[in-house]
Amino acid sequence: MAVIKENLKPIQIMTITVSTLLGVNIFTVQHELVVIAGQDMWLSAILGGLLAYAGGLSLYYLAKLYPKSNLPEIFIQLGGKIIGRIILIPFMVYVLLYGGLSLRIFTQVTRVFLLDRTPTYAIVLLMCVVVVYVVNKNIYTISNVIDLLFPVFMGALVLFIFITLRQADIYRIEPILFENTRGVIDSIIPAYQAFSGYGIIAYILCYMQTIKKTFKWYTIGMTVTTILISASVLVTLLNFGPDEIKTMVYPFLALSKTIEFSNTLVERLEGFMVIIWIPVTFITITVFTFASVRNFVTLLSVKPKYEKFVVYAHLPLLAYIGLYSRNSLEALKYFDYTQVLATYLGLIASPALLIIALIKTRREKHA
Amino acid sequence: MARLYKRLFMNQKESNGNGNTDTKNNYNSQVISTDISKNIKDLKNAMNNSIDIISKEIMLFGADMLAAVIFINNLVNEDTINEHIIKPITRVSNSAANFTKSSFDINTIIDSVITTGSIVVVQTFDDIVHGILTGDTFLCIQGMEKGLLINTSEFKGRTIGEPLLEPSVKGPQEAFVELLKDNLGLIRKRLRDPNLTFEVHIIGRRTKGNVVLAYMKGIVNEDIVKEVRKRIQKVDTDDNVGSAQVLHLLSDNPNSVFPLIQATERPDKTVASLLEGRVAIIVEGVPRLYLVPVTLPMLIQSIDDYYENWIVGSMIRLMRYIALFISAALPALYIAMTSFHPGLLPTILALSIAGSRTGVPFPSVIEAVLMVGTLELLQEAGIRLPRTVGQTVSIVGGLVIGQAAVQAGIISPIMVIVIAITAIASFAIPDYSLGLSTRFVRIPLMFLATTFGAYGIIMGILFILGYVCSLKSFGVRYLEPVTPYRIRDMKDTLIKAPQWTFGKRPEFLNPEDTQRQIIKEKGSGSNKRKS
Numbered sequence: 001m002a003v004i005k006e007n008l009k010p011i012q013i014m015t016i017t018v019s020t021l022l023g024v025n026i027f028t029v030q031h032e033l034v035v036i037a038g039q040d041m042w043l044s045a046i047l048g049g050l051l052a053y054a055g056g057l058s059l060y061y062l063a064k065l066y067p068k069s070n071l072p073e074i075f076i077q078l079g080g081k082i083i084g085r086i087i088l089i090p091f092m093v094y095v096l097l098y099g100g101l102s103l104r105i106f107t108q109v110t111r112v113f114l115l116d117r118t119p120t121y122a123i124v125l126l127m128c129v130v131v132v133y134v135v136n137k138n139i140y141t142i143s144n145v146i147d148l149l150f151p152v153f154m155g156a157l158v159l160f161i162f163i164t165l166r167q168a169d170i171y172r173i174e175p176i177l178f179e180n181t182r183g184v185i186d187s188i189i190p191a192y193q194a195f196s197g198y199g200i201i202a203y204i205l206c207y208m209q210t211i212k213k214t215f216k217w218y219t220i221g222m223t224v225t226t227i228l229i230s231a232s233v234l235v236t237l238l239n240f241g242p243d244e245i246k247t248m249v250y251p252f253l254a255l256s257k258t259i260e261f262s263n264t265l266v267e268r269l270e271g272f273m274v275i276i277w278i279p280v281t282f283i284t285i286t287v288f289t290f291a292s293v294r295n296f297v298t299l300l301s302v303k304p305k306y307e308k309f310v311v312y313a314h315l316p317l318l319a320y321i322g323l324y325s326r327n328s329l330e331a332l333k334y335f336d337y338t339q340v341l342a343t344y345l346g347l348i349a350s351p352a353l354l355i356i357a358l359i360k361t362r363r364e365k366h367a
Numbered sequence: 368m369a370r371l372y373k374r375l376f377m378n379q380k381e382s383n384g385n386g387n388t389d390t391k392n393n394y395n396s397q398v399i400s401t402d403i404s405k406n407i408k409d410l411k412n413a414m415n416n417s418i419d420i421i422s423k424e425i426m427l428f429g430a431d432m433l434a435a436v437i438f439i440n441n442l443v444n445e446d447t448i449n450e451h452i453i454k455p456i457t458r459v460s461n462s463a464a465n466f467t468k469s470s471f472d473i474n475t476i477i478d479s480v481i482t483t484g485s486i487v488v489v490q491t492f493d494d495i496v497h498g499i500l501t502g503d504t505f506l507c508i509q510g511m512e513k514g515l516l517i518n519t520s521e522f523k524g525r526t527i528g529e530p531l532l533e534p535s536v537k538g539p540q541e542a543f544v545e546l547l548k549d550n551l552g553l554i555r556k557r558l559r560d561p562n563l564t565f566e567v568h569i570i571g572r573r574t575k576g577n578v579v580l581a582y583m584k585g586i587v588n589e590d591i592v593k594e595v596r597k598r599i600q601k602v603d604t605d606d607n608v609g610s611a612q613v614l615h616l617l618s619d620n621p622n623s624v625f626p627l628i629q630a631t632e633r634p635d636k637t638v639a640s641l642l643e644g645r646v647a648i649i650v651e652g653v654p655r656l657y658l659v660p661v662t663l664p665m666l667i668q669s670i671d672d673y674y675e676n677w678i679v680g681s682m683i684r685l686m687r688y689i690a691l692f693i694s695a696a697l698p699a700l701y702i703a704m705t706s707f708h709p710g711l712l713p714t715i716l717a718l719s720i721a722g723s724r725t726g727v728p729f730p731s732v733i734e735a736v737l738m739v740g741t742l743e744l745l746q747e748a749g750i751r752l753p754r755t756v757g758q759t760v761s762i763v764g765g766l767v768i769g770q771a772a773v774q775a776g777i778i779s780p781i782m783v784i785v786i787a788i789t790a791i792a793s794f795a796i797p798d799y800s801l802g803l804s805t806r807f808v809r810i811p812l813m814f815l816a817t818t819f820g821a822y823g824i825i826m827g828i829l830f831i832l833g834y835v836c837s838l839k840s841f842g843v844r845y846l847e848p849v850t851p852y853r854i855r856d857m858k859d860t861l862i863k864a865p866q867w868t869f870g871k872r873p874e875f876l877n878p879e880d881t882q883r884q885i886i887k888e889k890g891s892g893s894n895k896r897k898s
Binding site for chain 2: 008009011012110114115118122123126127130133134137138140141143144145147148149267268271272275278279282
């Protein structure tokens with residue numbers, strides 16, 4: 001029975017986009033950028049966000065041309081049964097690997113800051129079970145969970161950024177762009193990679209109530225994400241300076257260690273930051289798993305009644321990818337490879353597919 | 368194996384097919400005879416000659432004609448039968464001035480003789496038996512092929528009392544009772560609108576209990592009414608609807624840990640819900656009724672929120688949300704903090720907890736399980752025992768055993784405080800079923816905290832959120848209007864906004880008439896109707 005028809009509201013594009021993009025990137029981006037851009041890495045983050053938005057727009061318009069299909073279905077419609085599937089495979093690999101490796105990096109962070117004696121596999125498996133359970137429901141359940149969590153972690157993140165400003169030193173970002181323009185330009189791509197997940201729009205646009213306001217909310221979502229990631233980069237820089245950040249693996253979390261509220265209930269912040277960050281990573285992995293399920297379902301032409309088995313199959317798949325790396329450095333290395341794949345897919349494949357789709361649509365119109 | 372499965376499955380299918388067995392007896396299609404003695408005999412046989420079935424024969428026209436009344440003595444008002452049926456009919460027939468034997472027919476009796484309100488002409492035994500069982504009196508007359516069912520029912524019930532499960536400080540002190548007509552009256556006297564519709568259905572192949580759907584025509588979404596009606600008509604059971612277990616058959620998800628149908632014993636709450644566009648299901652013999660659809664924020668609302676200033680009301684409601692969290696997660700948090708993350712606590716507090724646990728022989732998880740188990744036992748014992756004894760048990764359990772356990776060094780004092788706060792928080796949840804849900808959720812969260820610390824609790828909560836977000840009550844998502852965001856409807860969820868903001872009915876219920884109140888513009892004196 002449907003008293004109210006199930007669909008996503010335009011505002012949910014924003015919550016899903018922000019929550020998916022933040023993920024584990026916010027832990028790692030500072031370290032990657034500082035090596036290339038030094039004290040100007042916050043500028044790289046802003047430029048990377050703009051580039052990601054441009055990539056996102058190509059996928060948005062591609063999905064808008066096929067409003068009743070998600071990305072893998074669009075590939076099939078564009079390239080036919082065989083070529084469409086060939087196009088789909090690299091996207092499928094990227095989505096699955098990104099979900100699994102995010103899980104591994106998250107596990108590592110959790111072990112360092114929260115559960116130092118709990119085995120990695122136990123942390124990975126618990127996350128996998130909950131992710132698969134939620135994905136097995138449907139996209140509406142996922143989006144509703146995101147809606148509930150969004151204000152909590154957004155509030156916590158904004159508050160945290162403001163708190164860290166107390167001990168910020170503005171001189172740590174100076175001199176701005178002094179003989180470092182090349183470094184900033186070189187770090188745009190690594191910064192862009194921190195916005196992985198913007199393509200989720202192409203998976204969820206077909207579930208929208210109306211396409212009308214989705215562009216506005218998607219733009220707001222990308223803007224909010226760019227501001228938050230850039231702010232996280234900036235406050236880390238203002239607190240530690242570029243040289244110190246180079247020595248840290250997770251500088252943003254290390255930042256929370258510097259804050260202490262004596263004689264209050266929250267005396268040390270780092271554990272609480274990780275606790276608040278668990279839901280964010282959960283959302284990222286859940287959304288990527290959902291996208292991965294859609295990819296597999298289309299690739300293997302799975303009937304709707306058997307889709308749940310594809311979801312269940314993601315439990316061992318995610319767990320295997322999550323546990324494959326021997327240590328966190330290896331996981332970060334694989335994560336970087338995945339990000340390179342994401343760059344090719346986002347900046348080359350997606351615009352190319354949009355152009356093909358536009359030509360095809362125009363031809364069909366003329367025909 | 369497959370064959371066995373197939374056989375079992377087929378058997379099940381067959382039994383399902385036959386499950387709707389016709390319990391109607393073979394008298395169903397039988398029509399009444401012109402012979403009174405035969406009618407009395409057959410009716411008594413149809414009801415297995417039960418001793419409470421009374422029949423009285425009446426001589427008319429100087430014994431030329433015979434009539435009879437048949438009823439069940441505990442279900443009727445015998446004075447009504449004597450004064451409004453037997454006396455008028457004998458007086459009229461014996462005076463013989465206006466009536467002759469030939470002109471004395473069914474229509475004449477209805478129009479000129481019987482003086483009670485509700486009379487139905489009947490012919491089949493099915494109708495007659497059902498009428499007698501619901502307190503009607505059957506009147507049949509020699510030589511007539513039709514009889515009359517006259518409403519003489521009088522069910523003795525308790526007087527309308529105070530709400531026991533939903534007390535209110537400032538609100539009305541009336542609660543529903545077991546009698547259907549009293550409950551309908553309690554609603555009607557507050558809602559004098561001709562659009563208030565009561566729709567009767569009969570559930571129970573054997574119990575034949577009345578179930579009434581109440582809704583406001585023109586406000587409620589017709590799809591909701593249709594769905595409720597469809598589900599009620601699908602119920603096929605011989606169980607007593609008074610047990611209200613049948614209502615679980617109406618639920619979207621009968622296995623749901625969280626209540627998907629809201630029970631209330633308050634007429635004022637019912638009226639407010641009907642005016643929002645919800646449907647009330649009133650079951651005969653149950654001293655509360657059931658409101659659908661229901662969402663989680665509705666279960667956190669209390670009627671007192673609306674009798675207080677909106678700021679105070681909102682604050683109290685926010686406290687209830689906190690209470691919901693504490694009731695479900697506080698023992699788990701205690702376990703996680705003491706076993707896994709003492710470093711997250713302020714140093715002095717961590718030392719204080721560690722000091723209080725010195726000498727306690729169990730790890731904090733065993734302590735917590737023991738205490739939560741004891742709390743559950745005490746709560747259950749308090750309900751089952753008579754009220755006065757129940758209070759004594761609570762005091763003995765809470766104070767004496769708690770104190771003794773601490774002195775014996777079995778439990779740490781901080782654990783007693785944690786459990787006491789948990790218990791108090793669970794009492795602050797206005798809906799009893801929701802309170803039970805939090806008690807259920809508490810246990811798995813404790814085990815997750817034991818295994819994974821705070822990470823386990825968060826994952827447990829995420830699992831519960833995923834579960835709750837997937838629930839629906841009659842097509843409406845359980846967390847509406849919090850998610851998906853419906854800003855307009857949120858003024859009565861986490862907080863209770865000022866009354867002047869309640870211009871529209873909740874959007875998520877999709878009401879036909881969206882306008883709830885007309886807001887007067889300040890100074891102009893004119894009414895502004897928001898379109």
